Amino acid sequence: MAVPELLAPAGDLEKLQAAVIYGADAVYLGGKQFGLRERAGNFTLEEMAVGVEFAHARGVKVYVTVNIFAHNRDLDDLPAYLRQLEEIGVDAVIVSDPGVLALVREITPELPVHLSTQASTTNWMAARFWQEQGVSRIVLARELTLEEIREIRRQVQVPLEVFVHGAMCISYSGRCLLSNYMTGRDANRGDCAQACRWRYALVEEKRPGEYFPVEEGSRGTYILSSRDLCLLEYIPQLVEAGVDSLKIEGRVKSVHYVATVVSVYRQALDDCRADPARFQVQERWLEELGKVSHREYTTGFFTGKPAKAAQGAVDSIYRRPYTFVGVVREYDPARGLALVEQRNRFARGEELEVLLPGGQTFSFVLTGLYDEEVSPIDAAPHPRQRVFLSLPRPVQPWSLLRRREEYNN
Incomplete structure (x- = not known):
């Protein structure tokens, strides 16, 4: 049976190579500008060309993020950058801004465009709109249930991509102003300070400097920090729903993280292809996912609105066994x-x-x-x-x- 593409993060050239070696069908990466992971290693154009050659030689596709919410000044350098990406031979660009989409269509009309999760596509009418604009794929918002994904699939023909593993943002599909407000680092331009992961306490306005703990666990309180997403057990349902690509988050994670998670999902997808009716999550896969640095796992919105406990880390924000x-x-x-x-x-x-x-x-x-x-x-x-x-x-x-x-x- 056909199974979705396995799409892996590539924060730098070494992580790209690891993702390919461990079984990814495609990788996504960012250049030194216009992407939403400024603190990942990211790629120079020369490194990107090497990565594309390495991936294509092994039958793996490469998608490049151009998914900032662009300001006027960003539009000056973008046309030349798009032409360079096309010359390198990338397989698609990932965008979120309608203006950037229009510019891609004008400058590099043959270059496929994937709509970023930052565009917050949560319904079939929005998906149909983007399909009519000529996007080649829609990366759905993380805030969707399985049934909502099925309904979108029934209503549109454009390929659909779904996040299945990795860090979750407490904000709506990553559209967050908290970092920018608190630190001046704009999450919507790739420089998130991850303020949602910080420990918080309560201060009464007439007692400045006197902090009252808001206890959630013995190691502190992370009231805005989501657990990590893991949809490994739902691969058959994702296949049945007609999802075209399963995406792993993690461009700032280690080579070990990328290789381990890609390896597990590769094995699971291959098992599902071989015998979908008898697919079962293997204990060794779960053990492997427990060996990477991670927060406690959740299924997010996939099975319905998350319970309160599913979004807050209970005891310690990271597990590093x-x-x-x-x-x-x-x-x-x-x-x-x-x-x-x-x-x-x-x-x-x-x-x-x-x-x-x-x-x-x-x-x-x-x-x-x-x-x-x-x-x-x-x-x-x-x-x-x-x-x-x-x-x-x-x-x-x-x-x-x-x-x-x-x-x-």
Whole structure:
């Protein structure tokens, strides 16, 4: 059976490559301007060209965000940028602003346009309007139930994209002014300070400086912070509803996050394709999703209006049960040694886990650790340090190493 495209975030070139290697059908990314993730690594035009070539060589599409709410001054440089994107060969641009859409249609009429979730498409009349404007795909608002998605699908022919995993914004489809009001950093221009994730207390106007806690849990209060979205168990319903693309949030997340989440959803989609009637969420998939840095999970609006508890983090805002420590760059089968690029400190004697492209994992105790001259060392403490280590079985490049941490909820 046909299953939706799996669309993964690519905050920089390395994350793009990881998303492709771990099973994405398409990736979305931003350039150095005009996108809504200013603090992601983002891509120069040269890096974007390399990324497009890497993805296309493996049958993966690349979509570029041009989804700011543009001011007059933004329109001056945008035509040249659009022509450059078309020349690079990107597969679509993602826009939210009607003026930007009109400009794309004028400057690069052959370039497909996806309508961003920032446009807050929540009904079939709006979807039909955008279809008539010539958009190639609509990224639906996150605030929709399954039945609402089905109704939109019945009413329009344009392909539909739905977020299935990652951070949720407390504001309507990300249209937030809180960050701009409190810090001067405009979320609608890609520079959100994530003020909704901060800890808050109560102050009485005649007692300035005297803070009264609004207790939600022992570690503080995050009254505006949503839990993270996870719709893994609803993949068959999304397929049945006619959704064309399943989108993972996370351009500012780590390579480990991107690879792990993409791997899980790739396996789930492949299982659904093979036998949709007998599809079941595997416990190992849930375990994998629990290994990345995340907030508690919720189904958001998908099954109905979220309960109060589903939107606020109850105890701690993040769960980080594993530390990502390295990426395998090469493997020498003759010596049983892997060349690893360090991401966090690790040392001999530690138990590490390996995630392989394809989703398999295995654990081992690190006994052999060597510098680049293959001299024994006790630890790899330096960022991006390259070391060799002994492994009990062969691994592929892009395998990831992580360490379980002592973790209390």
